Amino acid sequence: MDARRRQTLEETTRWDPGAVEQRVFERWMEGGWFHPPAEGRAAENYSIAIPPPNVTGALHMGHALNGSVQDALIRLNRMRGRNTLWTLGTDHAGIGTQAVVEKELAGEGISRQEIGREAFTERVWAWREQYGSTIIEQYKRLGASCDYERERFTLDDGYVRAVYRVFAELYRKGWIYRDNYMVNWDPGLHSAISDLEIENREVTDTLYEIAYPLEDGGELVVATVRPETMLADTAVAVNPSDERYRDVVGKHATLPLVGRRLPVIADEHVDPEFGTGALKITPGHDPNDFEIGRKHDLSEISVIGEDGLISDEAPERFGGMSADQAREAVVTELRGEDLIRNEEPYTHSVPFSHRSGERIEPLISLQWFCRMDEMAKGAIDAVNDGRVRFIPHDPHTRVYLDWMERIRPWCISRQLWWGHRLPVWYRGDETYVGEQPPDGEGWEQESDVLDTWFSSALWPFATLGWPDTDAPELKAFFPTDTMVTARDIIFLWVARMIMTSLEFTGEVPFTDVYVHSIIQAPDGRRMSKSLGTGIDPLEEMDRHGADALRFGLLAMSSAQDVRFSEARVQQGRDLANKMWNASRLVLMEARDDVDPGPRSARVEDRWIASRLQRAVRSVSESIEAYDFSHAALDLYDFFWSELCDWYLEIVKPRLYDGDEDASATLLWALEQVLALAHPLMPFVTEEIYSYLPKPQAEALVIHPFPEADDGLIDEAAEKEIGRAIGLTRALRRWRDLAGVPVKQVLAARTDDSRPHELVARLARVEFSEDGGQPIASVAGVELLETEGVDPEAVATRIEERREKLRAEVQRGEGKLSNEGFVDKAPASVVDAEREKLAAYRAELEELGG
RNA sequence: GGGCGCGUAGCUCAGCGGGAGAGCGCUCCCCUCACACGGGAGAGGUCGUUGGUUCGAUCCCAACCGCGCCCACCA
Numbered sequence: 001m002d003a004r005r006r007q008t009l010e011e012t013t014r015w016d017p018g019a020v021e022q023r024v025f026e027r028w029m030e031g032g033w034f035h036p037p038a039e040g041r042a043a044e045n046y047s048i049a050i051p052p053p054n055v056t057g058a059l060h061m062g063h064a065l066n067g068s069v070q071d072a073l074i075r076l077n078r079m080r081g082r083n084t085l086w087t088l089g090t091d092h093a094g095i096g097t098q099a100v101v102e103k104e105l106a107g108e109g110i111s112r113q114e115i116g117r118e119a120f121t122e123r124v125w126a127w128r129e130q131y132g133s134t135i136i137e138q139y140k141r142l143g144a145s146c147d148y149e150r151e152r153f154t155l156d157d158g159y160v161r162a163v164y165r166v167f168a169e170l171y172r173k174g175w176i177y178r179d180n181y182m183v184n185w186d187p188g189l190h191s192a193i194s195d196l197e198i199e200n201r202e203v204t205d206t207l208y209e210i211a212y213p214l215e216d217g218g219e220l221v222v223a224t225v226r227p228e229t230m231l232a233d234t235a236v237a238v239n240p241s242d243e244r245y246r247d248v249v250g251k252h253a254t255l256p257l258v259g260r261r262l263p264v265i266a267d268e269h270v271d272p273e274f275g276t277g278a279l280k281i282t283p284g285h286d287p288n289d290f291e292i293g294r295k296h297d298l299s300e301i302s303v304i305g306e307d308g309l310i311s312d313e314a315p316e317r318f319g320g321m322s323a324d325q326a327r328e329a330v331v332t333e334l335r336g337e338d339l340i341r342n343e344e345p346y347t348h349s350v351p352f353s354h355r356s357g358e359r360i361e362p363l364i365s366l367q368w369f370c371r372m373d374e375m376a377k378g379a380i381d382a383v384n385d386g387r388v389r390f391i392p393h394d395p396h397t398r399v400y401l402d403w404m405e406r407i408r409p410w411c412i413s414r415q416l417w418w419g420h421r422l423p424v425w426y427r428g429d430e431t432y433v434g435e436q437p438p439d440g441e442g443w444e445q446e447s448d449v450l451d452t453w454f455s456s457a458l459w460p461f462a463t464l465g466w467p468d469t470d471a472p473e474l475k476a477f478f479p480t481d482t483m484v485t486a487r488d489i490i491f492l493w494v495a496r497m498i499m500t501s502l503e504f505t506g507e508v509p510f511t512d513v514y515v516h517s518i519i520q521a522p523d524g525r526r527m528s529k530s531l532g533t534g535i536d537p538l539e540e541m542d543r544h545g546a547d548a549l550r551f552g553l554l555a556m557s558s559a560q561d562v563r564f565s566e567a568r569v570q571q572g573r574d575l576a577n578k579m580w581n582a583s584r585l586v587l588m589e590a591r592d593d594v595d596p597g598p599r600s601a602r603v604e605d606r607w608i609a610s611r612l613q614r615a616v617r618s619v620s621e622s623i624e625a626y627d628f629s630h631a632a633l634d635l636y637d638f639f640w641s642e643l644c645d646w647y648l649e650i651v652k653p654r655l656y657d658g659d660e661d662a663s664a665t666l667l668w669a670l671e672q673v674l675a676l677a678h679p680l681m682p683f684v685t686e687e688i689y690s691y692l693p694k695p696q697a698e699a700l701v702i703h704p705f706p707e708a709d710d711g712l713i714d715e716a717a718e719k720e721i722g723r724a725i726g727l728t729r730a731l732r733r734w735r736d737l738a739g740v741p742v743k744q745v746l747a748a749r750t751d752d753s754r755p756h757e758l759v760a761r762l763a764r765v766e767f768s769e770d771g772g773q774p775i776a777s778v779a780g781v782e783l784l785e786t787e788g789v790d791p792e793a794v795a796t797r798i799e800e801r802r803e804k805l806r807a808e809v810q811r812g813e814g815k816l817s818n819e820g821f822v823d824k825a826p827a828s829v830v831d832a833e834r835e836k837l838a839a840y841r842a843e844l845e846e847l848g849g
Numbered sequence: 850g851g852g853c854g855c856g857u858a859g860c861u862c863a864g865c866g867g868g869a870g871a872g873c874g875c876u877c878c879c880c881u882c883a884c885a886c887g888g889g890a891g892a893g894g895u896c897g898u899u900g901g902u903u904c905g906a907u908c909c910c911a912a913c914c915g916c917g918c919c920c921a922c923c924a
Binding site for chain 1: 854860873877890903916920
């Protein structure tokens, strides 16, 4: 080690991530280790396609956890020697991106309509050029070892080709079609949106009961929360089994305010228990009524247009009103005609747009749809036969299958400007669908764009070169291995990837779907910018470092949603600091002329080698089982408690003496544990690794991942050191309770097999054959009278211990005298109980009963 | 209206059939030559309630009480 490096080591008593992380990351990039060659077969290679963040995005806590998990998996597999690719890219995110740029324009006092479609999309591209890499840089901060040289974007030329291919194929199959159908109209976005983009909220409306006069006299009273839609009524329905209305079915009512003749029809859908048992049917503005209307061949009238205003299909006096104004006007008129029979508050769930937050206006619109049922079949099979598995299996498998089995057509067209314009061209009555524009004059391309999720659905293979089936990346890395995501996009995205992948490549896109926690705000609310509950991962990294954030997020995550815990991040920060400082000790004091490796001459060396194997096993197994929380915490425990608190303290004297075995064992254990920790905490481990005198690899990022060696497991050593540790702790406890100062060395005597040297040193006792009177006995050790020891405190302490032992003995005796226990419990459990009882009895006797 | 999950130490969470665990916080003692983002020693839970199954239940079953989520076309 050169003098300057050594000086850094000596002077830096605190791990300072800010100074180091960027430099370490640059070194990884220069090494080219994140950019694998497109070689080998997908079955032997390892790959993950990142859930593409929105180009407009900034790294939030969800990305940070999602990225930490994927990076741990990627680094683990890379270290295991597999050709490993983590595909990176961004999503054009139609609605979100368009909204951002529109807002920017609005700041300049311009609307997108003023500058027109072409200029607007140019503006979005320019925006993307300028800001699109922000989130990519933030992933680098986190340490994400993505292949930054293969960055993809859902609007790249090659990607667009994939989207158009898929659209055209599905059209040819007849699964994509255009129809006038009831859609979820988002008045804020001025576009249709899919079923998955709405959320239902509880709303209290007024439920009006309105009398519709019957032609033959009398009236039929219907209940509605949306009186304004009555302007588009085309029938009244009752349940066929409803005795009350038996006679009116087939007759006609007159629609108040409009005068239209409405047939009274019978339909099972009507609930006789609800309201009056009579339902006004408005096929143009209610999804249920739409279904009923199609069944009974009713006409579909639209009185609310896409602009949210009352159209000229309604009586002229309502024309141009907003729906809300129309409601008021309709109710006022009905009151005037004395047709309102009842009104009461009514709480029900109402659809709102996820994107704009506005109340959805169901209306009939000419849109493009995609039939999903055929594709769903294969995607159901793939999960049922285990080609794709969800982790955790429950409840995601069931939820996925339930949704798939009831899947409905997907409205894929959006009335936006930013996105994949549909590969559809019109000329007069002609429609052309294809990957290339049609020949000939006068064709005009469809102005709608595709739902962003339509292109996202192709992500795992479109990013690798599909539809070019000979693309080397596709051959080497598709199918991918693992999809890491949160459950909120399982339907929106994961399910659709499985469907399109099976349809177009014949393969599942990935074999494992790991569904991780959603991180909530510390108070349990959703983390969101608008609520002000968000915690910025970048700030966390500024404060504590990327390793700390990664450790914290992994440690706090589980199968459940969890509240963000700053304490866990600090635990990670503390661990990084501990790693740095423990390593400083080793690197500054160990001999650098030894060959690192486990040495077996001394029991404590065999002990740490053995404990390390167990840690390697538990951490590896936890990561393999996607149990990152236990992986992180087990690593912490081993490093902190066993390696630092015990082993380092035990070997310090040997280390200072230049003992060869101690140096060799420590350097080896350090290298192993750095490798073990690297997938979770890449920066601090890589930096320390650069100081190792004889590293195995050029860099830790490509160092072999440790494998547990059963040959190094040493039960006897574990038992012996375990006993010594137990004795040390017992002596320390006694000292503390008896109030003996730390500096006071206690005289002690034992006729037990000689305790390990560490006990005397770490418990600060001095064993001798002779010496004074015993004043206490602790776990087989007699403590002798020493100056400064308070006999009264000692007596109290002993009595407390006896008390506890008596209780334990009583408990054990009770249990063992229970015939049910002795007969039916497993022998090992009973034996263990007997041994414990014997030990307690012996200790109690020693203390005088 | 269906389905799912959660209620364990003051806080955030593990554990899920054989004597209750972690981190933070708290108390006491230590600035001991890797680390005060440190070291040592502790205190603190009738494991939501009530029944049941079992030799034995925080863990399995049932009901109830409190939260939360997802799905759903009853105005």
